[in-house]
Amino acid sequence: MAFKDTLGGRALIGNLWRDNPVFRQVLGICSALAVTNLLKNTLLMCGGLVFTAALSNLTVSLLRKVIPKQVRMMVQVLIIAAYVIIVNIFIQAQFPEIHKTIGPYVGLIITNCIIMGRAEAFASKNPAWPSLLDGIGAGLGYSLVLIIIAVFRETLGFGTLLGIPLPGRDIWWYQWTIMVMPPGAFFMLALVAWFGNAYVLKKEGGAK
């Protein structure tokens, strides 16, 4: 059986685009708006989310037969919180300058609906390996959208990419203040969701 036809393969690939958590399931929007005006911050946030989603899915899956049903959501929150704290401590110790900027948002990974959603919808019902792949897929799907938004916002708002000034940026007007501010993220997210949904629907329509 090809990898893409396995349970884990379907979960990984589906989360990247067809069932993308951000523009198909509309989850994890808060942080998608908050950290995307600089690509560097976005990449760190995405790394943190992939790590947390993958490991919390794996842990929830491994413990799914011993977690009492009545308290399963409390346990999931506990597991997610522990991994988020680990990410927060790691960034604080290794990247103090970046922690200054995205520290408040890292804590908010706990409330990111993608992680809780995948833990409850997939990991609590499936074996460990597919659950791990599902978590990675959900994290990468979220990252894909955030990176697209961040590339446009940083390019148009600052004329830089990863803090490096882009060549010939004075030819176009790059100081779009609105792209730096939260409303710019709303516009970009709507555009990405519009494009993504239209493309997916078109493909699904063509397949029928």
Add this chain to the structure above:
Amino acid sequence: MKRVKTVLFMVGIAALYGAGVTGLYLSTKGTVEQNKKFVKQKALVELFGLGDIQTLSKEKIAAIVETQIDQNETLTDPQTGEQIPLLKAYTDAEHTTLKAYGFEFKGIGFWAEIKGYIAVDASLQKTVGLKVIAQAETPGLGARIEEPFFVKPFADGLDISKPAPGKSYIYMGIAGSKPDPGTPQYRRTFDAITGATQTSLAMERMLNASIAEFRRAADNRKAGK
């Protein structure tokens, strides 16, 4: 029985994860504290212009702060009773010549608290530096208060001699437009950040408050109280 098992499970898993996270926190505590200390040390060296932080090693920066900055004195504002830690920067490790005084400022910016240091010359008549050490303003807009273009007027020297009654120590001006040379504001104005007027106004407000507090405390000390 089922309830007891559920409670025991919750307690067990909470203890397990709690212990893991606590262990990680304790093992990195030293590094985090060092990072915080280093951020402050770099800020002070830059504030007083005691060296180039880009080329100096961590150890050298720590040594400069240790030997050239005296942090042992505290001033008291007679009006509010507030304690103001005083920084005294010297040109050399022997403390032969006083280079400048420094003190902390803080206040609420557009989004969150802004903290930093101001340096003033030995005669307390003009600023010689400004360094922001903590802020959460909008990246690319208000967050530019940390950038050289914003702090340069403070390093060049803004007049902070006692203003006329009812007037401010310093003023926020329009970017690229200086007040008339004859006006009292001429030597007291720093440029606002285009697109970040609220952050600039917050800086004007908190810097004036901090300078006024420091001046009162310094006068109090001079009077021997």
